[in-house]
Amino acid sequence: MLEDKLSLQSLIETAQNKNMRFGDLCIELQAAEMGITKEQLLTKMISILEVMESSIEHGLMGEKSKGGLVGGDAKKMRDYIAAEKNVCLVGNLIADTIIMAIAVGEANAGMGKIVAAPTAGSSGVLPAVLFSLAKNNNVARLNLAQALVVAGVIGMVIASRATLSGAEGGCQAECGAAAAMAAGAAVDLLGGSPTEVGHAAAITLKNMLGLVCDPVAGLVEVPCVKRNSGAAVQALAAAQMSLAGIISVIPVDEVIDSMASVGSAMHCSLKETAQGGLAATPTALNWAQKLFGNP
Amino acid sequence: MNLFDVIGPVMIGPSSSHTAGAVRLAKLALAVLGEPVAYANIGLHGSFSQTYKGHGTDLALIAGLLGWNPDDVRIPQAFLYADKAAIRIEFKVIQLGEKAHPNSVRFLLKGAEGQCCTVTGSSIGGGRVLISEIDGFPLAFTGEFPSLLTIHQDKPGVIAQVTSILSRYDVNVAQMKVFRKEKGGLAAMIVETDQLVDEEAWLAVNNLVNVQTVRRIQAI
Numbered sequence: 337m338l339e340d341k342l343s344l345q346s347l348i349e350t351a352q353n354k355n356m357r358f359g360d361l362c363i364e365l366q367a368a369e370m371g372i373t374k375e376q377l378l379t380k381m382i383s384i385l386e387v388m389e390s391s392i393e394h395g396l397m398g399e400k401s402k403g404g405l406v407g408g409d410a411k412k413m414r415d416y417i418a419a420e421k422n423v424c425l426v427g428n429l430i431a432d433t434i435i436m437a438i439a440v441g442e443a444n445a446g447m448g449k450i451v452a453a454p455t456a457g458s459s460g461v462l463p464a465v466l467f468s469l470a471k472n473n474n475v476a477r478l479n480l481a482q483a484l485v486v487a488g489v490i491g492m493v494i495a496s497r498a499t500l501s502g503a504e505g506g507c508q509a510e511c512g513a514a515a516a517m518a519a520g521a522a523v524d525l526l527g528g529s530p531t532e533v534g535h536a537a538a539i540t541l542k543n544m545l546g547l548v549c550d551p552v553a554g555l556v557e558v559p560c561v562k563r564n565s566g567a568a569v570q571a572l573a574a575a576q577m578s579l580a581g582i583i584s585v586i587p588v589d590e591v592i593d594s595m596a597s598v599g600s601a602m603h604c605s606l607k608e609t610a611q612g613g614l615a616a617t618p619t620a621l622n623w624a625q626k627l628f629g630n631p
Numbered sequence: 632m633n634l635f636d637v638i639g640p641v642m643i644g645p646s647s648s649h650t651a652g653a654v655r656l657a658k659l660a661l662a663v664l665g666e667p668v669a670y671a672n673i674g675l676h677g678s679f680s681q682t683y684k685g686h687g688t689d690l691a692l693i694a695g696l697l698g699w700n701p702d703d704v705r706i707p708q709a710f711l712y713a714d715k716a717a718i719r720i721e722f723k724v725i726q727l728g729e730k731a732h733p734n735s736v737r738f739l740l741k742g743a744e745g746q747c748c749t750v751t752g753s754s755i756g757g758g759r760v761l762i763s764e765i766d767g768f769p770l771a772f773t774g775e776f777p778s779l780l781t782i783h784q785d786k787p788g789v790i791a792q793v794t795s796i797l798s799r800y801d802v803n804v805a806q807m808k809v810f811r812k813e814k815g816g817l818a819a820m821i822v823e824t825d826q827l828v829d830e831e832a833w834l835a836v837n838n839l840v841n842v843q844t845v846r847r848i849q850a851i
């Protein structure tokens with residue numbers, strides 16, 4: 337890209353030196369950059385949160401997708417968890433996270449209205465992490481809006497040092513980036529320090545490094561929808577580690593740079609062309625044949 | 632890139648690069664044409680050509696040519712609307728070479744009032760786009776600002792004439808870039824401005840003897 341490279345580490349340092357919460361610094365800088373007030377920025381974020389929330393609702397209606405490979409799973413899991421006799425293995429928070437991530441993924445695949453954050457394929461991760469935390473921790477809307485700004489700033493850094501496009505960097509650049517954004521946002525939301533925000537983003541991205549983009553039949557359905565739930569849970573795991581003081585040995589900017597180089601080393605069959613990975617399995621080729629008459 | 636490029640856009644699924652970006656590319660191409668589309672020949676390159684049916688890229692491109700936004704709930708029915716508007720549309724697979732971005736498209740458009748143009752662009756991720764060619768001129772612009780495009784004689788003073796008209800009409804220039812194929816031939820200039828250049832200023836630029844065409848392009 338043409339613009340200069342941003343650095344998450346230098347933003348974190350600034351916040352620390354000024355003794356600010358990372359979210360407050362992000363809001364201040366972003367409002368100034370866009371020439372709007374902090375209130376206007378947060379109001380805009382709240383309206384985006386509303387679209388996110390309604391995309392969760394949309395997905396929970398259980399409609400089949402355009403290609404017919406996905407749809408109905410979010411509803412299935414919600415109903416399963418709701419029934420008392422069934423086992424909730426992962427606890428309420430993670431169960432909600434999984435359900436919401438799948439719901440938005442399914443809404444997206446059904447050509448519903450979603451917020452690409454950072455992309456449509458990975459649009460389930462942030463809503464799932466934010467709204468499951470809100471539901472289980474009694475978080476105010478305004479704090480969610482602040483967390484969303486943190487997520488956005490992390491995404492901007494990733495975009496400037498690497499990429500947010502599956503076609504250029506594989507799924508690590510979409511679901512991986514979304515998860516890193518969500519992890520940082522979660523840490524800020526729960527009162528973590530700026531350094532902890534950075535470690536959470538770094539740990540998440542490290543755990544998702546190398547993930548390829550291999551959409552079956554070229555549709556943003558399989559593996560995308562379930563990958564959103566995996567990414568959202570990765571984000572919570574990293575946020576939890578970071579809040580406990582666990583650090584990433586590799587600093588976050590370097591992790592992002594390595595994501596960029598892994599992305600460029602990735603073969604083009606694994607970057608959204610639907611020619612490798614899961615998309616090249618016999619079952620996937622059958623689906624492609626069935627849907628479009630060509631593999 | 633700003634915050635709302637990352638947390639956003641609000642769009643109809645399923646793919647920000649293959650659906651939302653495609654709407655924006657086509658909308659920019661429509662803006663370059665400057666009148667309703669009567670005929671569109673749409674060439675798809677790379678990942679666009681391989682996976683366009685699965686992502687609804689074809690629907691999205693048509694939606695953009697109809698002037699719709701990426702969050703328009705009519706997008707799944709775009710073919711129907713194009714039919715109703717009697718727009719003739721053809722898709723084909725093209726090769727723009729190794730160096731071209733994997734999500735690239737080349738439009739050849741004919742307008743309802745006879746204007747023609749070619750526009751090449753790429754969807755570069757997160758719904759953002761980059762136009763790389765108009766009417767054979769290699770250039771680079773994103774459509775984030777209202778712009779003025781001129782195709783003019785590559786002669787001393789022409790650029791100054793254009794900018795002095797703009798300043799006379801109180802148009803603030805954010806950025807400008809000039810592109811030419813060869814010295815002394817035809818050149819293209821993109822002037823990104825703070826607000827869309829009005830009709831009068833446009834006419835004044837259009838009347839310059841050394842300016843062959845001038846197009847006003849709305850920000851998308």
Ligand code: SF4
Nearest residue numbers: 457502507510549560
């Ligand atoms: S597999 Fe590809 S299309 Fe699907 S979410 Fe990941 S990057 Fe996006």
